Amino acid sequence: MLHLKRRTWDELCRHAQETFPEECCGAIVVNAAEEEEVRRITNVQNAMHARDPRHYPRDATVAYFMDPKELLAIIKEVESGQVTLKAFYHSHPNHDAYFSAEDKTRAMFGDEPAYPDAAYLVISIYNRTVRAIRAYRWDEETRDFVETGLSTVS
Ligand SMILES: [Zn+2]
16 A cells, blocks of 8 residues: 655646646655655657657657756656655556556566565546546566555545
8 A cells, every 4th residue: 555645646636727728747755854756857759759750659648768967867856865755656648557568577677676665556537637646556466567555644
């Protein structure tokens, strides 16, 4: 079960609404004061698609690619111990909150999960209205991502 602060949940919804009909993406970290912080990351999928449509056939309405510099800055913070990484998130505009094969590929580094301790949140949003947020975690036994419960706390 993953517990998320109500304020964090609201921020994820806002981010998904602002980038609609494109996917949003980002990370949730926990600071030294045990507070959750939502770190928005720019979805550069459209730039990747424009530069190399053969390797990146999808545009930002159906895919996300986290800006590598912004992601690296967050990972550096995590590695230095300033914050802990709680989850990554992205939205599915006009689709349900499933964890797609593409999402799994994005979360892997070769045969291993890139961030085995992080949860992955998927936000389903239709017409700028969030329908659901679902959480997935790496399961070592099945070697796959499985859904885990998600609840909000104040
Ligand atoms: Zn996805």
